[in-house]
Amino acid sequence: MKATIKNISALEILDSRGNPTIRVYVELSDGTKSVASVPSGASTGQNEAVELRDGEERYGGTGVQKAVDNVNTVIANTLIGKIASEQKNIDYTMIELDGTENKSKLGANAILGVSMAVAKAAAKSAKLPLYEYLGGTNAVRIPVPCMNILNGGEHADNSVDFQEFMLVPHGAPSFKEGLRYVAETFHTLKKILKSRGLATSVGDEGGFAPNCKSNEAAIELIVEAIKTANFTPGKDLSIAIDSAANSISKNLDNNYDLSWSGKGKMTSDELIDLTETWLEKYPIILWEDPLSEGDWEGFAKFTKRYGDKIEVVGDDIFVTNTKYLKKGIEQKTANSALIKLNQIGTVTETIEAVRMCREAGWRYFLSHRSGETTDTFLADFAVAMDGGHLKTGSACRGERIAKYNRLLEIEHELKGKSEYRWK
Missing domain, CATH: 3.30.390.10 (Enolase-like, N-terminal domain)
Incomplete structure (x- = not known):
């Protein structure tokens, strides 16, 4: 019964x-x-x-x-x-x-x-473990941790425009090793910041929140930390960025204000052009919300230009809602969607959003929220959904570490059956 x-x-x-x-x-x-x-x-x-x-x-x-x-x-x-x-x-x-x-x-x-x-x-x-109950017996893929290492925007009180700069250990052989790669680089960055008199306090998601001269300066600090930690940028570790562009677009349209970092006011076309310089210079593998949720045309232009080079993720523009995802897929607005359980409000609807991404040939990027708890549901859910990557904060703060530790447990439980790959 x-x-x-x-x-x-x-x-x-x-x-x-x-x-x-x-x-x-x-x-x-x-x-x-x-x-x-x-x-x-x-x-x-x-x-x-x-x-x-x-x-x-x-x-x-x-x-x-x-x-x-x-x-x-x-x-x-x-x-x-x-x-x-x-x-x-x-x-x-x-x-x-x-x-x-x-x-x-x-x-x-x-x-x-x-x-x-x-x-x-x-x-x-x-x-049954939750990941197997929701994902079946083939739920064996442990996601690559896209670890928040430096905060700006709405998640920190500093001079950095973009909200998140993340480390992606796609070159590691396992989740356990990937977590080590990003944790070691996190601690290396702390030493670099401290040596330069920059703040080592952290933002809502555990990333450092120093006052950098520009967004580029923040990226350069991260690249330096990767190298100093004896990893190779672009091979062992790459960078993912979440612009959270709503926070730099007052009217949620195609106009942006990057005054904090000295770029001033820009249109979406100018911001798209600027992105090319960053992609040529830095090992960036994923870009989330490069433009605002109202800038559908600009988002599609960004994806057309860079979608074959990087993963272009829509968050605020899709909000894990199949209504907006369907529109995005039809208009080729992005090639990936951020997936957040509380954006849509039920487990079933979240799974339906993931299924829509799969059927369209899109990737989907599982995510926490800035206000978290120690609940580890997200870790199991990420394995169940077989998405390949997850963001759930930095290498500090217990509510973030709880998810990483749960993933270590799942990898251990699966023994030799677990998989770890970016795509």
């Missing part, structure tokens, strides 16, 4: 930025229990599913008691008695219960917490 949902409850906890988020508990009829905690983003797209916040005095309006109440009452009353292994039915029942396009009635945070906790409980009830 298939296990059914016996109880669902939630409480308000704090995420890695000290802001409220939701933790959901699920109990099944066979005694299985699970818990899931929901992340929260700072750099968000306009069309993301909506986190329900209280808007009252406590926590400066960011409390989530209303979302918690929705889990404890409306959602619990509807889902109790349903078969836990029927994930799609569970998720679409909540979507219909909410009744809005962006989950603003019940809250995407409430819905996702339940969706994740039910998936965990069903996996545990089936006596």
Whole structure:
């Protein structure tokens, strides 16, 4: 007999930025229990599913008691008695219960917490690790860790325009070694920054946040760290960039302001031209959100020009939503999509976005959020989805390390069956 949902409850906890988020508990009829905690983003797209916040005095309006109440009452009353292994039915029942396009009635945070906790409980009830439960017996590929090593933009209080500069250990023979490559280079960069009197404090995702003279200066520091750590740029380690271009485009159009780094105001065409210089000079392998979510034409121009050289990832422009992904695929806006569970709000819809990317021949890049918890759901999910790469922060901060350590566990569990490759 298939296990059914016996109880669902939630409480308000704090995420890695000290802001409220939701933790959901699920109990099944066979005694299985699970818990899931929901992340929260700072750099968000306009069309993301909506986190329900209280808007009252406590926590400066960011409390989530209303979302918690929705889990404890409306959602619990509807889902109790349903078969836990029927994930799609569970998720679409909540979507219909909410009744809005962006989950603003019940809250995407409430819905996702339940969706994740039910998936965990069903996996545990089936006596399967979560990655195998969601991805099947062929879920053996451990993602290449795109580690955040230097922060700017919305994730740091410094003079760097772009939000993330990441290290990509695509030349390593295994995840364990790849993690070592990036961790050693992270610590080497810290020594270089300290020797030059630059800040070694870190941003929301654990990357360093020094005041660099320019975006190029930030890249050059990273290349120096790679070499100093005795790795070869472009062979052992390459660089991935997340411009998070919404933060440098006031009206989310084709105009950009790179004043912090001295470039001043630019059009998308000028920014696209400038990119060529960087790609020729530096070992860049992936570029996320090079243009704003409103600059569809510019995004397509960027992809047409550089898509055969690098992975061009759309994040804010697609928000893990098949509606926008379909448009992007038709218009050849990018060749990859960032995948975030809480951008869309259910496990099922996230899997559907991944499937759409696969069918279009696109890559998909699994991602954490800047406001994280120690929940390791994302690590298992990345293996289940077979995407080949993942970003979940730097080589510090416990909420980031928890995901990396879980991936080490999965690689160990798989023994000789695990795979590690960029493509």
